[in-house]
Each structure stands twice: as C-alpha cells, then as structure tokens.
Amino acid sequence: MKMYSFTVAVAALFLLNQQQDAQNIIKKVEKNRHSDNKYVVSTMIIHGRRAVRKIKAKSWIKGEEKSFTEYISPARERGTKMLKIKDNLWMYSPSSDRIIRISGNMLRQSLMGSDLTYEDMMEDPVISSHYSSVILGDTIITNRKCWKIKLKARTEDVSYKKRIILVDKERFVILQDERYAKSGTLLRKVSVKKMEFIQGKWIATHIIFKDMLKRGKGTEFIINEIKYNVKIPSYRFSKSSLKR
C-alpha cells in the first residue's frame, strides 16, 4: 500500500513538472511572438482544386487585440479591408461600399477562399490563456529538435478543442500545429517551411495552412516584409478608416 501511494505521488509530481515545463515553453513562444505594434506585408498563395491564386495584403497589428488589413491584389480583392478589435470583425467591400460586421456562421467561412477561416483570424493568439499544456515528448522536424506538446482547451470559446504543437527547442517557434475538433477529427494542419531572424526575433515567414476537410494543396502564407514597433496612428483601428 505504501509502495502504491509512493508511485502515485511520484507520477503526480512528474505530471505537474511536465505541465509546468510546457507552460514555460508556451510562455517563451508567446514572448518571442509578441510585439506592441507591427506592420506586415504578406502574400497568400491559395492552391485550390482548380487554380492557384495569389492575394497580397498589408496589415497593421497592435498587440493581440487590434489589427487592420488591406488587400492590395488581385484587382478583384483590391480595396477590401478588414478591421479586428477584440472579438469583433468588420469588413469593407469597395464593390458595395458597405461595412459589414462578420459574425455567426460567416466567421466559419473561408478567408478569401483560403484554407483559413475568419474564425482563425479572430482567435486570440495567446495560447496560455485558453489551453492547458503538457509535454508529450521530443521529436525532430525539418532537422530541428522540438518538444511535442499537447494543448487542451480550458475554455469553451475556442475553435479547436485540442492541438498538438511542435515547438523549436532553440528558437521557441511553433513549427507544426495540428488542430482538432471536439470529436477528435483533425481539422487543420499548420506547418512552418521557413523561419527568419528579424529585429531580434525568430519568426515563421513561410507557413502552410491545410484545411484537412477540404481538397486542394493548402494555402501558403508568406511574410514579405515585417516591421516591429512601428508607429500606428489610432484612427487606423476605427471603422471610419475602412472607407478611407
């Protein structure tokens, strides 16, 4: 009996230690990712069933809660703008000259036909506030040593109830992210193809998003330009700036 109690206590301590380690890793990932203000020029290459489309956008991001994106090409999408403030997302379309709040089922629609949804865009990137984490082991991906960490949703308001992430042991960048539904179905897979050291931070500059329920070869997300700690005027994050 004593032996049994001892074994249980050791196992519990081990698990607690593993959880603490995982939380520390996640915090380091978030610290590496966080910036007060940033400006990003990106290209989405959508490999659809029929054709490949390139969509270019400029984004201004303030902390984790505010972002403003303007699509600059192709011609059909040029001038489309999106504003995210906390849990709200507004979209401006030049064809209708209207600003419409994206909510409900619309959030689950594909973002510009890509493998991402508006909900993915809305999701709070601070993992530690929504998920509990535990290290599953070590692994190697694209010649990088990684921790394999399981994330389990602590709150109901997240799109993915379980995630398995691979975190680079040296650079604290998530190199692979498998996102699961409550039923255990793999919904989305995110893989990092390229990392770059920019302004003192390691960031993923070439990412593949794959909607596992959709046919096609996924969506490439390429960061063409990124600037940290840029000055962003406050009007940028207002609804009136959508029509400017």
Place this chain on the structure above:
Amino acid sequence: MIKFILKGLLRDRSKFLFPVLTVFSGVMLTVFLYSWMNGVMTEIIRTTAHFQTGHVKITTRAYAKEEAQIPNDLALTDVDSLLTSVRLQFPDIYWVPRIRFSGLIDVPDEKGETKKQAPVFGIAVDLTGKNETENKILDIENKIVSGRMAVKPFDILVSTLLVEKLGITVGDNITLISTTMNGSLVMWNFIVAGTVNFGISGLDKSFIIADFSGMQKALDMENCAGEILGFFKNDLYQKEKSSEIALAFNSNYNDKNNEFSPVMTTLYNQNDLSSIIDMASKFTGIIAFIFIGAMSVVLWNSGLLSGLRRYGEFGVRLAMGETKKHIYGSLILESLITGIIGSVIGTIAGLAIGYYLEYKGINMASMFKNATLTVDNVIRADVTIYSYFIGFIPGICATILGSAISGINIFKRNTSQLFKELEA
C-alpha cells in the same frame, strides 16, 4: 341472349342495383384517386424540374458529386461555347444557364449600418436578356406580387415572406453577402425590383431570383455557370428521350479523370426522383390491383347471397335441361354487363371530380408549411387519357371475378336431387 339477360337484370333490381352501385363506387374512387395521385406526382416532377433539376442538367463531374453544397467553385467554365454546342446538337430542348447561390441579405439603415439580416437562397436566371425562356419556364411575370420584372443586371426579385421579414419594399437597396467562385466573401448591392410569390412553401420563405449576368459579375463567374438546365419544349419529362440525350452528350465528354469535364444527368437520376417516377409509373397497377381485390370480395359476397336467393331459379333452369356451363356462362355475362354499366357511370363521376380538382385544386399550404420539398401549395388532379380507361379494369375484372367465384356453386348441384329440392 344479351337482350334477354339485360331484360332480366333491369327487371330484377336485386340482381342489378347492388352490384352496379358497388362497381360505381369503386370505379369512381379508382378514377379520382388515379387522377389525383397523377396530379401530385406530375406537380412534384414539374416544380422540381423547373427550379432544381431541369429535364436534363449539365454540370461538372465534381459539382454533380457535391451538388447539395452548391459548390460554385466547381462550376462550368466557358459556358457560352458549351451552350452554343448543346443548342446545335439538341435543338429540340430549351437550354438555360443558371447559378444557384446562398448567403445573407443585409439591409442597411440610413447610415449604411446593418439594420437587418436574413439567410437566403436563390437562383440566377436570364431575366434581362432577349431570351424569354426562363420567364416562360418559371412563369415569373405572373408570380410578381408587387413592383416589376427585373430589367437591369442588379435588379432582384424577393419572395414576399422574406420582404415582410426584412421590412423592405420595392426600390430598396439590399446587400447580398455570399461567396465568389474563388471562395472569397463577397458583398454586392442589389435593388429590389419586385416581390414574388411562387405559392411554394419551400421557396417562398427565403427565396430570391437574380439576373444571371448580374450574378455572374457579383460572384466572379464571368462566362461560368453552376449548371445548364435542359427542358423539353412541351414541358413534359420524357424518361427514355432524356436518357438518350444524356448518353449522346456524355459520349462526347468521357474523360472521367477530369473532374471539371461536363456531365449530363437526367431528372430521373437527380434528387432521388427515380423512386417517385418509378412509383408514379407503377401507380396505375397498384390502384387497379387494390380495387380489383376489394371489390371482388364485396361482389363475391353479393354473388353468394344472390346465389342463395336464386337457388330455385338455377334449379328450374337445370331441370329444364340447361347445362351447368351455360348457366355459369350467363351468370358471367350478367356480371360483365353489370360491370360495364357500373364502370361507365363510375368513370363519368370520377372524371367529373377529377376535372373539378384539376381546375380548382386543393390548397395544402398548411401541410407544406415546414416542407423543404419544392412543390406547389395548391395540388391539382391531372386527368389524362388513362383516367378514362383505368376504372374499367377493376370495374369489369372485379364483377367477373366475384361472379366466377360465387357461381362455382352451380356445379355442385346434383341433378338427381333437383326435384326433391324444388318440392322442398
């Protein structure tokens, strides 16, 4: 002989009245039920063809597989040349391109902010072109309740219930939020040109009709269409003919590995309509069989009673030297005459009810309130050439069968016992 039997029948009401009344009721019900069910089936097939399937439909192979999801990203491309080609190859068919779509209608307030939203589904058909085919097929002009027909590419017709729900009126600007052929979210402004009521519960709740060229532009589908529908010019579905057309078309596009190559599907092979069509074709037989069975039992019973009553008559006829076979034959002939008279009167009555319901119809809107089936709320009977004949099958068969079974007793009579029986 027939004159003799006829006189006998007319002079003896018990021999005539009950069997004729039985046949009359059965035949009347057969004719009416056949015409009614025929109307229901025809209506389901007609409306489904008009709004969803056509008599034949061309889509891409990939679209056909995922059709329920309205996958406009898998739509047909280079539609203009495809239309020219099918119009040349099959000139007896009306060919019309369409786009089905779903999304949200967003109604702005004075400041352009969202006032109200509602989910919608709709079809884009050629409303502004010179071709009047779609107007004829869908009878759009006659279904307009207020406002006018769409004359510009971004005019839209909205179902009356949706107009009420959104609180909009003719002339208002509304925004459709949907997805383009590339999967991008699109917001496009339309003007409410008119309100329509198709009298189909499944449609009238949240249906819109847009112009094809306008919707092509809105959904980034230049020279593309979700589907091309084909309709026989008499608007009647012809199963064999449509299969021949589909076979001829598909033999030109037999690259099964190309999921974007066009494929033609007949109405029979869409939306599980095969079971309805098969049932409709078997329905004549089913009705005739049920009524033959039911009436035979009634007439057999009446024949038995009549046989008991006419026990003496048959005895005398046998004693006078008439053969059993002859008596049995005359009994069958009597029933044939009864059957014909009952069938004629029953058919006239059944046709009268059928024609009345074909003209008037029955409004079944309350039954279809939550139905998703595309069928007109007013169901009408459909009197066809078969309605004139179908009643004669159970009418004559049942009377002959009833008499044939009950008349078997004649052969059980023993000639040596006849006088004893007659004395008694």
